[in-house]
Amino acid sequence: MRKFTSEISEEDFGKKVTLYGWIHEVRDLGGLVFVVLRDREGFAQITLPKKKVKQEVFERAKNVRRESVVKVVGEVKKEERAPNGFEIIPEEFEVLNEADAPLPLDVTEKVPAELDTRLDHRFLDLRKHRVFAIFRVRSEVLNATREFFHERGFIEVNTPKIVSTATEGGTELFPITYFEREAFLNQSPQLYKQTLMAAGFDRVFEIGPIFRAEEHNTVRHLNEATSIDIEVSFTDHNGVMKYLEELIVYIHERVVENCEKYLNWLNVKLEVPEKPFERITYDEALEIVSRKEEIPWGEDFSTPALKVLAEHMQGYYFITDWPTESKPFYAMPYENRKEICKSFDLMKGWLELASGAQRIHKYDLLVERIKAQGLDPESFGFYLEAFRYGMPPHAGWGLGVERLLMAMLDLKNIREAVLFPRDRQRLVP
Amino acid sequence: MRKFTSEISEEDFGKKVTLYGWIHEVRDLGGLVFVVLRDREGFAQITLPKKKVKQEVFERAKNVRRESVVKVVGEVKKEERAPNGFEIIPEEFEVLNEADAPLPLDVTEKVPAELDTRLDHRFLDLRKHRVFAIFRVRSEVLNATREFFHERGFIEVNTPKIVSTATEGGTELFPITYFEREAFLNQSPQLYKQTLMAAGFDRVFEIGPIFRAEEHNTVRHLNEATSIDIEVSFTDHNGVMKYLEELIVYIHERVVENCEKYLNWLNVKLEVPEKPFERITYDEALEIVSRKEEIPWGEDFSTPALKVLAEHMQGYYFITDWPTESKPFYAMPYENRKEICKSFDLMKGWLELASGAQRIHKYDLLVERIKAQGLDPESFGFYLEAFRYGMPPHAGWGLGVERLLMAMLDLKNIREAVLFPRDRQRLVP
Numbered sequence: 001m002r003k004f005t006s007e008i009s010e011e012d013f014g015k016k017v018t019l020y021g022w023i024h025e026v027r028d029l030g031g032l033v034f035v036v037l038r039d040r041e042g043f044a045q046i047t048l049p050k051k052k053v054k055q056e057v058f059e060r061a062k063n064v065r066r067e068s069v070v071k072v073v074g075e076v077k078k079e080e081r082a083p084n085g086f087e088i089i090p091e092e093f094e095v096l097n098e099a100d101a102p103l104p105l106d107v108t109e110k111v112p113a114e115l116d117t118r119l120d121h122r123f124l125d126l127r128k129h130r131v132f133a134i135f136r137v138r139s140e141v142l143n144a145t146r147e148f149f150h151e152r153g154f155i156e157v158n159t160p161k162i163v164s165t166a167t168e169g170g171t172e173l174f175p176i177t178y179f180e181r182e183a184f185l186n187q188s189p190q191l192y193k194q195t196l197m198a199a200g201f202d203r204v205f206e207i208g209p210i211f212r213a214e215e216h217n218t219v220r221h222l223n224e225a226t227s228i229d230i231e232v233s234f235t236d237h238n239g240v241m242k243y244l245e246e247l248i249v250y251i252h253e254r255v256v257e258n259c260e261k262y263l264n265w266l267n268v269k270l271e272v273p274e275k276p277f278e279r280i281t282y283d284e285a286l287e288i289v290s291r292k293e294e295i296p297w298g299e300d301f302s303t304p305a306l307k308v309l310a311e312h313m314q315g316y317y318f319i320t321d322w323p324t325e326s327k328p329f330y331a332m333p334y335e336n337r338k339e340i341c342k343s344f345d346l347m348k349g350w351l352e353l354a355s356g357a358q359r360i361h362k363y364d365l366l367v368e369r370i371k372a373q374g375l376d377p378e379s380f381g382f383y384l385e386a387f388r389y390g391m392p393p394h395a396g397w398g399l400g401v402e403r404l405l406m407a408m409l410d411l412k413n414i415r416e417a418v419l420f421p422r423d424r425q426r427l428v429p
Numbered sequence: 430m431r432k433f434t435s436e437i438s439e440e441d442f443g444k445k446v447t448l449y450g451w452i453h454e455v456r457d458l459g460g461l462v463f464v465v466l467r468d469r470e471g472f473a474q475i476t477l478p479k480k481k482v483k484q485e486v487f488e489r490a491k492n493v494r495r496e497s498v499v500k501v502v503g504e505v506k507k508e509e510r511a512p513n514g515f516e517i518i519p520e521e522f523e524v525l526n527e528a529d530a531p532l533p534l535d536v537t538e539k540v541p542a543e544l545d546t547r548l549d550h551r552f553l554d555l556r557k558h559r560v561f562a563i564f565r566v567r568s569e570v571l572n573a574t575r576e577f578f579h580e581r582g583f584i585e586v587n588t589p590k591i592v593s594t595a596t597e598g599g600t601e602l603f604p605i606t607y608f609e610r611e612a613f614l615n616q617s618p619q620l621y622k623q624t625l626m627a628a629g630f631d632r633v634f635e636i637g638p639i640f641r642a643e644e645h646n647t648v649r650h651l652n653e654a655t656s657i658d659i660e661v662s663f664t665d666h667n668g669v670m671k672y673l674e675e676l677i678v679y680i681h682e683r684v685v686e687n688c689e690k691y692l693n694w695l696n697v698k699l700e701v702p703e704k705p706f707e708r709i710t711y712d713e714a715l716e717i718v719s720r721k722e723e724i725p726w727g728e729d730f731s732t733p734a735l736k737v738l739a740e741h742m743q744g745y746y747f748i749t750d751w752p753t754e755s756k757p758f759y760a761m762p763y764e765n766r767k768e769i770c771k772s773f774d775l776m777k778g779w780l781e782l783a784s785g786a787q788r789i790h791k792y793d794l795l796v797e798r799i800k801a802q803g804l805d806p807e808s809f810g811f812y813l814e815a816f817r818y819g820m821p822p823h824a825g826w827g828l829g830v831e832r833l834l835m836a837m838l839d840l841k842n843i844r845e846a847v848l849f850p851r852d853r854q855r856l857v858p
Contacts, residue, residue, distance in 0.1 A: 002663070020662070020663045021629075023819075039631065040629050040630060069819045096822055097820050097821065099817070100817045104818070121814070122624070123815045123818075126628035126629065132628075132629070135584060135630075146572060150568075155568045157568070158655050158847075159849060160653055161590070161638050162603070162614075162640070162652070162653050174591070174607065176603050177605075178856060179853065183856055185614075195551070196552070199553075200450075200467075200469050201555070201564075202469050209587070209637065209638070215608075224591050233449070234500075362526065382857055385552070389496050389553060390496040391498065391526050392498045401587075418587075419587070419589075419625070420589045422591055427593045427607060427610060427612055428593050
């Protein structure tokens with residue numbers, strides 16, 4: 001029976017197992033050859049004493065090139081000197097696909113490589129357990145997120161990525177040729193998830209790609225990213241902030257529970273944050289920041305400003321009550337102080353992970369805000385129609401999967417959190 | 430406490446509940462007004478005897494326009510003449526957002542509408558329970574799929590949608606302007622999920638958008654669709670066909686279990702299919718078809734040909750062993766009969782739902798097949814590199830979510846299975 005290396009336990013001692021994997025290392029001691037087989041879950045030592053294994057098996061193992069793919073069938077023997085306390089004495093050793101040499105990237109990490117080189121040969125880079133572990137955690141994050149929302153009566157939706165309208169004005173969009181027309185790649189499901197509130201869906205979530213033609217290359221921007229989006233009717237910004245902090249806690253719990261090994265590979269000690277997260281208003285944040293950085297009221301915080309703020313804040317926290325002019329047109333202004341709105345960002349340190357708000361649900365106010373931001377209501381045809389025939393009050397947010405992984409796993413570059421990142425320069429692989 | 434209309438039961442009789450929803454109908458009998466409130470889960474009768482409710486509440490309910498959004502707080506009373514056996518006597522009746530009149534689309538379905546009109550005003554169309562039900566089932570299908578794969582050790586991945594290489598040659602791709610370069614929208618995660626096999630991920634799945642610039646408008650084609658893709662190492666076409674039929678059965682079980690109400694709204698009697706699904710080779714299918722339709726050996730089946738075949742086949746079935754030349758370059762030819770390959774389609778009736786194969790994992794054979802199909806190996810740089818340094822044997826498939834929903838729910842047009850479909854003409858909403 002086929003097993004992952006990590007599935008071999010004392011119960012297998014004396015039994016025959018089948019392993020598939022890659023040749024991590026071969027040590028040839030003459031009459032004795034040690035092969036380290038690697039699969040995604042761990043390593044196994046294959047021991048070949050010349051006198052105890054078939055000659056063809058011995059020869060194959062001795063000569064196999066590193067990173068070749070093999071099938072090994074053999075008996076598991078207790079061996080305390082082996083890294084996992086066992087070894088396999090193979091009766092079969094089949095090379096399923098021989099690797100060329102030299103390798104363009106060292107999988108054992110004895111030779112460190114630049115990120116660009118790693119990404120150029122990403123399939124080899126991902127064979128490193130430390131790198132693979134990020135995507136094992138990512139998969140768990142996605143699964144936990146879906147469980148969380150399905151259990152709470154949310155409907156999972158897929159909204160179009162090819163669109164005719166810009167969500168927040170025309171900037172930062174990738175143009176696409178849609179037959180004889182111009183279209184764009186959607187930068188956010190915003191207009192569609194709001195439309196679904198008008199459709200009576202009550203609560204929706206989507207996990208999907210978003211596309212932003214941002215010119216600048218930074219360690220926290222991607223041109224194609226994965227976003228977790230929700231929209232909820234009959235609630236306000238406080239209601240969806242509660243969902244957000246509960247989700248973050250749930251994700252941490254699930255990752256701690258199910259990814260211990262992978263967190264160890266990453267050398268990350270993950271702690272489950274406590275609810276509720278700290279809340280700080282924009283005005284309060286501005287006051288802290290202004291001791292060191294000059295930011296005029298109404299403007300977004302610069303990176304240096306956020307780094308000042310981060311020195312004062314522990315763990316995850318919300319910045320609330322943003323200036324209306326600093327947020328998109330659909331954010332709901334406070335009734336009694338229209339220059340600020342019911343908007344929030346979820347932060348960890350200086351990193352913005354999510355952004356959300358109670359939305360405007362009244363047609364007239366929405367048109368007014370669209371115009372105030374210098375946009376043309378005419379270009380929001382289908383979206384605006386949804387506000388005329390029974391749009392409920394609603395709120396929502398978008399959370400960047402890669403940003404969340406950066407925060408959880410303390411990654412220094414957002415590209416580490418994507419299998420095949422897209423940035424200003426990178427379109428391949 | 431807020432409840433959905435469907436959550437009100439005998440236990441609530443005599444208690445106060447809060448309902449949010451849309452005005453489905455108002456019947457004014459003078460001294461008595463009946464309002465039917467609709468939410469996504471059902472209906473509730475709001476009864477307003479003039480003498481028993483506050484005057485302002487009575488006036489508001491009497492005058493509220495259809496499809497307006499309301500909040501109703503009131504006592505639940507047993508009332509056998511009401512559709513659900515209860516009525517609400519409101520003490521609060523707040524109009525949260527008044528709908529304009531006339532409505533561009535009738536939500537009560539008394540006036541039937543063309544699909545195009547329905548899609549133009551999709552937010553109103555989706556308020557119909559029969560239409561909403563499709564997306565409730567869709568959400569369940571997605572959730573069941575993820576559960577199925579997470580339980581089986583698959584890693585959920587997201588591969589890029591902006592790519593530089595065409596998967597299967599240059600046709601049917603939407604071009605995009607990626608800064609100063611040309612790029613494309615990916616038509617399938619094929620090359621990336623195979624690359625992840627070389628990365629040692631062993632088993633991956635992805636649920637994400639795929640984009641095809643197909644010129645023809647049919648009832649079963651979309652230009653943007655959602656695809657469930659898997660790729661598995663150390664197995665062959667039979668191994669992944671087994672996953673596919675198990676998944677289909679699991680999805681049916683879960684939908685039958687959790688979506689009874691929605692299936693009733695759709696008037697669909699869903700039966701769980703039995704495993705294993707029937708398997709028929711291409712040659713056998715061709716023989717059946719050729720009694721009525723002339724298809725030369727090696728060609729794909731036309732729609733009329735598939736309709737002939739469908740008359741002979743019950744439920745879900747596989748067509749296997751396709752001519753190598755009819756399938757993409759990465760399909761593995763049989764060793765002993767190279768003109769056919771280890772490829773399969775999953776069918777229901779005349780509808781193709783999924784397509785898969787054991788893939789070629791040997792570099793030389795792959796290059797040979799790329800050339801044989803008139804493609805240039807040079808344009809497959811990063812993909813081919815992955816085959817040189819330890820690519821395991823592997824197999825996989827892609828399953829169209831919308832096609833599956835068509836098959837399960839007996840939908841006549843694939844556009845019914847998408848919230849906001851994209852086709853040759855439609856880019857809005």
